Amino acid sequence: MIDQENGVFPAVCPLDCPDTCGLLLHKENGKIVKVTGNPDHPITKGAICNKVRNMAERVYHPERLQYPMRRVGAKGEGKFERISWDEAIHEIAGKFKSISAKYGSESILPYSFYGNMGILGVDGMDRRFFNALGASMLEQTICNAAGNTGWKYTMGANRGTLPEDTEHSDLILVWGGNIVSTNMHQVVLAEKARKKGAQIVVIDVHRNRTAQWGDWFIPLYPGTDSALALGLMNVLFDRGLTDEAFMQKYTVGHEALRDHVRDYTPERVAHITGVPEADIVKLAELYGNAQAAHIHIGNGLQHHDNGGMNVRSIACLPAITGQWLKRGGGAVRTNSYASTNSDALERPELRSNPEARVVNMNRIGEALLEDQQSIRALMVYCSNPLVVAPDTERVERGFAREDLFTVVHDLFMTDTAKYADIVLPAKSSFEATDLYTSYWHQYVHLQEPVIAPMGESKSNVELFSLLGQAMGYDPEIFGETPERMIADALADTGNPYMNGVTLEALQEHRFVKLDMSSHDSFLEQLPTPSGKIELYSETMAERGLPPLPTYRALVEGYDGEHPAGPDDVHPLMFLSPPNHNFLNSTFANTEKHQRMEKMPMLQIHPEDAAHRNIEDGDAVVVWNDRGRIELIAKVSESMLPGTVISQGLWWDGSGRKQRVNSLTSNRLSDMGNGATFFSATVEVKRQ
Ligand SMILES: Nc1nc2c(c(=O)[nH]1)N[C@H]1C(S)=C(S)[C@@H](COP(=O)(O)OP(=O)(O)OC[C@H]3O[C@@H](n4cnc5c(=O)[nH]c(N)nc54)[C@H](O)[C@@H]3O)O[C@H]1N2
Ligand SMILES: Nc1nc2c(c(=O)[nH]1)N[C@H]1C(S)=C(S)[C@@H](COP(=O)(O)OP(=O)(O)OC[C@H]3O[C@@H](n4cnc5c(=O)[nH]c(N)nc54)[C@H](O)[C@@H]3O)O[C@H]1N2
Numbered sequence: 258m259i260d261q262e263n264g265v266f267p268a269v270c271p272l273d274c275p276d277t278c279g280l281l282l283h284k285e286n287g288k289i290v291k292v293t294g295n296p297d298h299p300i301t302k303g304a305i306c307n308k309v310r311n312m313a314e315r316v317y318h319p320e321r322l323q324y325p326m327r328r329v330g331a332k333g334e335g336k337f338e339r340i341s342w343d344e345a346i347h348e349i350a351g352k353f354k355s356i357s358a359k360y361g362s363e364s365i366l367p368y369s370f371y372g373n374m375g376i377l378g379v380d381g382m383d384r385r386f387f388n389a390l391g392a393s394m395l396e397q398t399i400c401n402a403a404g405n406t407g408w409k410y411t412m413g414a415n416r417g418t419l420p421e422d423t424e425h426s427d428l429i430l431v432w433g434g435n436i437v438s439t440n441m442h443q444v445v446l447a448e449k450a451r452k453k454g455a456q457i458v459v460i461d462v463h464r465n466r467t468a469q470w471g472d473w474f475i476p477l478y479p480g481t482d483s484a485l486a487l488g489l490m491n492v493l494f495d496r497g498l499t500d501e502a503f504m505q506k507y508t509v510g511h512e513a514l515r516d517h518v519r520d521y522t523p524e525r526v527a528h529i530t531g532v533p534e535a536d537i538v539k540l541a542e543l544y545g546n547a548q549a550a551h552i553h554i555g556n557g558l559q560h561h562d563n564g565g566m567n568v569r570s571i572a573c574l575p576a577i578t579g580q581w582l583k584r585g586g587g588a589v590r591t592n593s594y595a596s597t598n599s600d601a602l603e604r605p606e607l608r609s610n611p612e613a614r615v616v617n618m619n620r621i622g623e624a625l626l627e628d629q630q631s632i633r634a635l636m637v638y639c640s641n642p643l644v645v646a647p648d649t650e651r652v653e654r655g656f657a658r659e660d661l662f663t664v665v666h667d668l669f670m671t672d673t674a675k676y677a678d679i680v681l682p683a684k685s686s687f688e689a690t691d692l693y694t695s696y697w698h699q700y701v702h703l704q705e706p707v708i709a710p711m712g713e714s715k716s717n718v719e720l721f722s723l724l725g726q727a728m729g730y731d732p733e734i735f736g737e738t739p740e741r742m743i744a745d746a747l748a749d750t751g752n753p754y755m756n757g758v759t760l761e762a763l764q765e766h767r768f769v770k771l772d773m774s775s776h777d778s779f780l781e782q783l784p785t786p787s788g789k790i791e792l793y794s795e796t797m798a799e800r801g802l803p804p805l806p807t808y809r810a811l812v813e814g815y816d817g818e819h820p821a822g823p824d825d826v827h828p829l830m831f832l833s834p835p836n837h838n839f840l841n842s843t844f845a846n847t848e849k850h851q852r853m854e855k856m857p858m859l860q861i862h863p864e865d866a867a868h869r870n871i872e873d874g875d876a877v878v879v880w881n882d883r884g885r886i887e888l889i890a891k892v893s894e895s896m897l898p899g900t901v902i903s904q905g906l907w908w909d910g911s912g913r914k915q916r917v918n919s920l921t922s923n924r925l926s927d928m929g930n931g932a933t934f935f936s937a938t939v940e941v942k943r944q
């Protein structure tokens with residue numbers, strides 16, 4: 258493909274998005290001129306989002322990094338000189354060796370996430386390298402850790418309703434997820450259900466694009482979702498809308514739960530959540546009487562102090578109503594049916610320091626500042642922590658440490674890369690070979706290079722191969738080709754769903770469906786301690802968590818029961834969910850995507866605006882004890898008073914003024930050590 262100047266070539270979207278779309282890359286004179294959806298892909302069927310339709314702008318952007326560079330200016334200043342790959346690799350390996358010898362290998366920390374979902378690059382050759390090095394380990398909990406943990410306490414595994422089944426639902430609750438922007442093919446499937454009469458209810462803190470598309474929008478105070486779920490359970494038990502036979506057979510703890518939810522009367526829950534009592538009853542009746550009700554549990558409601566419990570509580574709803582037995586009924590957080598042979602990929606036997614300490618990625622600023630003695634070198638790839646990690650000011654101070662040796666591998670000179678001692682150019686996913694699974698649908702994809710690499714850029718696999726060899730590690734393990742790695746990753750997975758997913762099948766078809774033939778017995782094989790759906794969780798009790806779903810107010814924040822008072826210095830809840838045209842901080846530096854998003858804004862309720870003499874279009878300052886940013890006010894009734902919203906992780910252009918994470922906290926969630934991006938409070942004034 259790479260040698261063919263013209264033609265249409267299959268590809269897969271590499272971004273951290275549930276849809277994992279099949280793509281077609283249209284090449285003319287050796288360059289991609291158009292990106293479209295692959296109509297043969299059974300789930301994504303030729304439709305793709307606008308972001309990726311404009312991917313060529315990113316791939317051929319004039320600011321793509323072309324060659325390795327060494328810092329010559331101050332940290333963060335962005336002044337670099339060109340060096341060769343040989344020099345770069347030599348310098349990094351030399352530094353890692355001397356730092357290891359002097360301070361111990363644990364003083365080196367990798368920092369990565371899923372800027373490119375290719376398994377070989379983020380869960381493969383890189384892991385081999387850090388295992389052999391004996392580096393500290395990164396706890397990668399910035400995205401969905403709280404919710405996944407909460408879900409697993411109830412259901413055992415991150416599995417739920419399959420996408421294709423949702424077109425058979427007659428009621429779809431989209432709860433804390435902005436699927437029009439973040440999971441567009443779920444919207445297509447829900448539209449099919451809607452044509453057959455399904456109703457779509459959206460429960461969110463603001464009238465996002467999904468709420469505008471749905472049939473009924475229910476706004477609530479941030480972080481009060483577990484209270485709402487408990488209120489719904491109260492009505493369901495009270496009105497006999499539960500499925501006794503199902504609960505007997507498939508759950509534990511339903512008697513205890515029935516007693517427990519008596520405390521969550523619609524009246525009290527209305528007070529906590531801001532959802533009117535009549536709406537709570539109406540929603541419970543709608544849910545309890547549905548033929549097949551599906552709940553899409555988004556990521557938004559779990560980025561809170563109580564995020565794990567929000568998901569855990571909602572996950573009890575399909576269990577008490579027996580919805581799991583209905584086609585199109587149930588719920589989904591993520592669908593992790595695929596798995597690779599991670600030992601073959603990561604080579605845990607190479608681990609030179611099995612006791613290496615673990616650093617939580619949400620607390621990177623704190624780790625760098627308070628632990629100065631212990632972290633001496635940092636290697637960042639597939640992530641942009643200066644923009645995406647909470648508490649930016651602290652992260653920035655950490656990265657500014659003169660004694661810290663930092664390497665950043667990226668496609669662009671991100672805010673993070675500006676702090677690097679060595680910057681390395683990364684290939685785009687269309688320039689490399691890698692393997693992609695989806696965390697929503699059941700297809701596995703192969704990407705092979707379609708275009709030549711930009712400048713001297715290298716893939717993660719190539720980078721860590723070179724580094725491993727320069728360190729003197731086993732040349733065979735660090736010299737493996739991507740094809741060999743894929744073949745090994747797909748062999749002996751011990752996972753029946755992976756039957757038939759082989760390198761050869763992928764080379765022939767580009768994407769291969771998981772073998773779902775053993776899937777019918779989903780409920781019979783729940784991997785919880787009891788083997789049943791755990792409405793009461795003994796494990797949670799052992800870990801000091803409430804064993805039954807229980808509402809706990811946010812650490813920093815307000816609800817209807819504890820509203821902000823006159824003494825509160827930061828009386829507004831501040832939420833910064835993703836926007837439509839960026840993918841986290843990716844695309845925030847391409848002009849086309851910036852134009853589509855217009856500018857970084859703060860949505861503020863007319864009542865909150867009036868108190869502060871703020872009018873639509875005013876420049877405003879948003880601040881708290883952690884930081885201060887500047888945005889343009891958009892006065893709107895799209896959320897309840899007391900909540901302000903800024904969508905999108907902006908960073909390019911006017912410097913640090915618009916980085917929303919300057920305001921967010923690095924507190925960890927109740928479960929899973931997850932991020933609490935949306936549990937922050939602020940004050941706002943006109944500039
Ligand atoms: N266009 C686009 N698509 C993306 C991304 C992107 O940046 N842009 N990011 C990708 C990634 S990494 C992820 S994890 C997913 C995330 O995608 P989603 O699962 O959709 O999650 P979010 O967009 O973070 O939040 C969804 C909604 O939850 C709301 N919310 C916040 N707090 C609460 C609460 O307490 N209760 C309720 N009910 N709602 C609340 C937010 O305001 C937002 O409208 O999207 C992926 N897809
Ligand atoms: N305030 C707030 N903060 C958030 C969120 C939020 O909703 N609000 N969402 C959070 C969530 S859910 C997530 S998942 C995180 C995401 O945070 P990140 O994983 O950091 O995601 P991106 O911002 O997309 O940054 C990915 C970087 O990887 C680079 N990259 C892409 N491909 C490659 C490659 O092949 N090799 C290398 N070396 N680099 C590559 C890209 O150029 C980009 O700079 O952000 C979190 N931060």
Ligand code: SF4
Pocket residue numbers: 270271272274275276277278305306307308309441840
């Ligand atoms: S970002 Fe999501 S919707 Fe857009 S092309 Fe990629 S996988 Fe598809």
Ligand SMILES: [Mo]
Pocket residue numbers: 273399400401556
């Ligand atoms: Mo995420």
